[in-house]
Amino acid sequence: MPPDPFFAGPGLDRADHLRANPAAISALAAHAEARALAWDNGAPALDPDGRLAWQAIEGEPELFLGLDRDAPRFSALPDGAVPIDARAHFTLLTMLRTDEAPTFAAALSLANWHRRHGFCSVCGTGTAPNRGGWSRACPSCGAEHYPRADPVVIMLAEHDGRLLLGRQPHYPPGRYSALAGFVEPGETIEAAVARELFEEAGIEVRDTRYIASQPWPFPSSLMIGTHATAIGDSLTIDHNELDDARWFTRDEVLSALAGESAAPFQAPPHSAIARTLLEHWVDGLK
């Protein structure tokens, strides 16, 4: 079984079949138990105990998030004028409860998409939310646009018992993590893994295996976690992409995961699938 990254899980019942039925959605918005997600600084607001904050509904919010048992859950589109402070959002993740994370991911990812898709890419006309906020429709050319989830491969490359991890320039000091990159049109998951590892670190790989996936709402990605076997360990680092990349032993990874002060690097946070991949890797070597 794949391990469960943060943000993974069932979340709300999305009740997709209701989205095409505006009358049904209006009736749900008028339901006594219907609530709307509260937003703060461009992200879902949290209670002090790390739960999503919900409030009474005014009017009919643009986004129908789904059902929490029988209780309808909605959200207004957050104020697009609020600049997104990604650093503040990452701080939120240290407080967000695991069982609330899937709904947080869905709401923020959807909101992020709406923020950048107010106009029709086919003809340039302003569009409006449709299907309970799960698409936008163009009143001019009739195109319907659906929220994207951009597939990203993220991978542990292993050679002779050691893992390749890298540092992106924006990482906190000492942090190393799994290399990653967007899947391009015309690629398989395996081809994207091979291309990214060769581009960023100059290594060739075989036997790419899928481990787990994770929705990542910054802004709206699908992280596809994999493990690949490197054919050699000689690195050619693309310094436009990475500050550094190095091979780490299992003991070094264990030390980093344990947060030891003498650890050779700082492990990624619990919200990152890279950490899940590292935990899964050391676990499999027991």
Next chain:
Amino acid sequence: MPPDPFFAGPGLDRADHLRANPAAISALAAHAEARALAWDNGAPALDPDGRLAWQAIEGEPELFLGLDRDAPRFSALPDGAVPIDARAHFTLLTMLRTDEAPTFAAALSLANWHRRHGFCSVCGTGTAPNRGGWSRACPSCGAEHYPRADPVVIMLAEHDGRLLLGRQPHYPPGRYSALAGFVEPGETIEAAVARELFEEAGIEVRDTRYIASQPWPFPSSLMIGTHATAIGDSLTIDHNELDDARWFTRDEVLSALAGESAAPFQAPPHSAIARTLLEHWVDGLK
């Protein structure tokens, strides 16, 4: 190792690092061995032997597809006014050579994206190809837009040795195939598999496993092929999505894959990852 679906494979060397260097791309376009892809009726043109048709370069084409060893490969954006005849494109796939398929997928997927993304989704202004055609830039708000690969889950659900396959309304007579659906923002691959199977067929699943992936350029998807174990076999079919769904035994699947006249259904074509998944399944049961 995952099996290799049609369209999978390395294709051209995408030489991504050159995309940000317009001078390098111009020099490649002027190379003696540089060629541009020929298009016909909105799709890459094929020679009689199923190879992609290339022609001499006039000017500098918008799309830099990559390198075939040292030979630069480009494409002009095909005429957006040509209506896309998907049926004709599927007929092309019966002629397209397997080793040419990855480049066909990349070029058509990229062209399909440009066709529907001439305007900035953030502000509505007309955009222009950038980075050798691997993005479009907005001259007004500065947004850069990257071609999408929409993740789609496609799955074999198994119960007691039988597989669930379904018929979409547009399928040829007798065709049954794996159920499929888009991954939504906020979902893992596994959650999308569970949601789609419950929505379309009313079944619950566990133990979803990744099998293989495939780029699918109609218009621009990443097919993520999986296998899941159904908890029960009682079906509740969503007739808005499916004409029918049924359970098939291994012998029935083998008969369909062999194209026997007495087969209980017509198997998906060799270009579809659904066929790869079926072949992988019967193979694993040997």
